[in-house]
Amino acid sequence: MDSPQVQLHIAMYPWLAMGHISPYLHLANKLAERGHKISFLIPKRTKAKVEHFNLYPQLITFIPITLPIVDGLPPHAETTSDVPFYLLPRIITAMDRTEKDVEELLLGLKPNIVFFDFACWIPSLTRRLGIKSLQYTAGSMIFSCYMEFLEKHYREKKLDKLNLIQSPAGFPDSSIKLQAHEVRALAMSIKTEFNSGVCFYDIMSTGTRLSDAVGFRGCREIEGPYADFLESFYGKPILLSGPVVPAPPKSSLEQKWVEWLSGFNPGSVIYCALGSECWLHPDQFKELLLGLELTGFPFLAVLKAPIGFESFEAAMPDGFKERVQGRGIVHGGWVQQTLILDHSSIGCFITHCGASSSLEALVNKCQIVALPNSQDQLLNARIISSSLKAGVQVEKGEEDGLFTKETVCKAVKSAMDDENEVGREIRANHLKMRNLLLTKDLENAYIDNFCNKLQELLG
Numbered sequence: 001m002d003s004p005q006v007q008l009h010i011a012m013y014p015w016l017a018m019g020h021i022s023p024y025l026h027l028a029n030k031l032a033e034r035g036h037k038i039s040f041l042i043p044k045r046t047k048a049k050v051e052h053f054n055l056y057p058q059l060i061t062f063i064p065i066t067l068p069i070v071d072g073l074p075p076h077a078e079t080t081s082d083v084p085f086y087l088l089p090r091i092i093t094a095m096d097r098t099e100k101d102v103e104e105l106l107l108g109l110k111p112n113i114v115f116f117d118f119a120c121w122i123p124s125l126t127r128r129l130g131i132k133s134l135q136y137t138a139g140s141m142i143f144s145c146y147m148e149f150l151e152k153h154y155r156e157k158k159l160d161k162l163n164l165i166q167s168p169a170g171f172p173d174s175s176i177k178l179q180a181h182e183v184r185a186l187a188m189s190i191k192t193e194f195n196s197g198v199c200f201y202d203i204m205s206t207g208t209r210l211s212d213a214v215g216f217r218g219c220r221e222i223e224g225p226y227a228d229f230l231e232s233f234y235g236k237p238i239l240l241s242g243p244v245v246p247a248p249p250k251s252s253l254e255q256k257w258v259e260w261l262s263g264f265n266p267g268s269v270i271y272c273a274l275g276s277e278c279w280l281h282p283d284q285f286k287e288l289l290l291g292l293e294l295t296g297f298p299f300l301a302v303l304k305a306p307i308g309f310e311s312f313e314a315a316m317p318d319g320f321k322e323r324v325q326g327r328g329i330v331h332g333g334w335v336q337q338t339l340i341l342d343h344s345s346i347g348c349f350i351t352h353c354g355a356s357s358s359l360e361a362l363v364n365k366c367q368i369v370a371l372p373n374s375q376d377q378l379l380n381a382r383i384i385s386s387s388l389k390a391g392v393q394v395e396k397g398e399e400d401g402l403f404t405k406e407t408v409c410k411a412v413k414s415a416m417d418d419e420n421e422v423g424r425e426i427r428a429n430h431l432k433m434r435n436l437l438l439t440k441d442l443e444n445a446y447i448d449n450f451c452n453k454l455q456e457l458l459g
Contacts, residue, residue, distance in 0.1 A: 011111040013041040015118035017080040023138035026246045032056035043078035067094040081276035123210035135207045136215040141226035143376035172225035181401030215239035242446025253339040267347035270299040274352040282306045291408025298327040353380040367415040390430040
């Protein structure tokens, strides 16, 4: 691909979570492919976890950031995956306290623009330095839309009178319906207070309000109505980068996983992974494992120890390990998810529907079972299961939000059975979406337009 006439220098400082850092780096690769220079701000130890994704080291430079000491935060902690859920506010505090260091770095780097998502102080800082800012969100546009509707009802004190289980009046997609426990969880999440009494919604809306433009990883073919709504609502440009499908990794799948997966028939293994920030309650942890056992299929479950447990082994159901010996593995460490999903033995992906995992699910051949846990995952799951009808969602209790081993088993069997109507429909829709997202012309058009919009923004 020819280099652009004007090379941009872009600095990136994503929220310190692997689910944000990775998609930022994938976008950096797409921009570097077009000749742009990227300065990627990242904590020192975390660099080692992602540097293998850097396909253009001559153009993408990792700039080390040292997180300051924060009371209660372990000295080794750099990202949300390094700490339990209750310590996430301290990661936010640590990131906020890097502002002076970031200012010094930007003074030396002199980028044209800074991409950020959670560090809402970036726009004020860059404006002082004569640099543009773009709030680039790797999450879904549907979540941003829903947050705005939810905040509006809070502000107008109508939340207790309004049934948000149905799509709110004016919401871009009337087919999106939530359960009572999901509405409560979303309402609670936007008002969750972090450091200095600032809540989640205020952090995000401050960045949106002050930035020069807003960007999303997404495409109109999937979330067009949400893009139109947000552009009108924000009153500023919306830059869509397209799906930003990661390039195939240059590394190979670890031999131990190759050997284990190769022992099963093609399309027969369930891969279950709920993300680096999901800590299930012990009872739900057991129900999930028992549900996997009940399917009768071989499985690989990558899960964190449940709340209150130091290890996942201690939380397993009695006799579970012995019963699934040889056909089921529970793993608590990091795995090469992209390479595992690409293995021919994987037939089903049980995912929490984080933004990155949702994309990985849609571009792979295995069938999708949605088991969302919180925030944007709840709405991403609805996009996949309701709007696109490309996957099956695990049924949960309307009020308590609990799933059972039976509902886990039922969802998996529905997704993997190509003899029933549900299975045939989701396979056809999934294939349609996969073909669309992997169309090279689609991605190139979005990235080229994204770059052109950046040039226009910079004047």
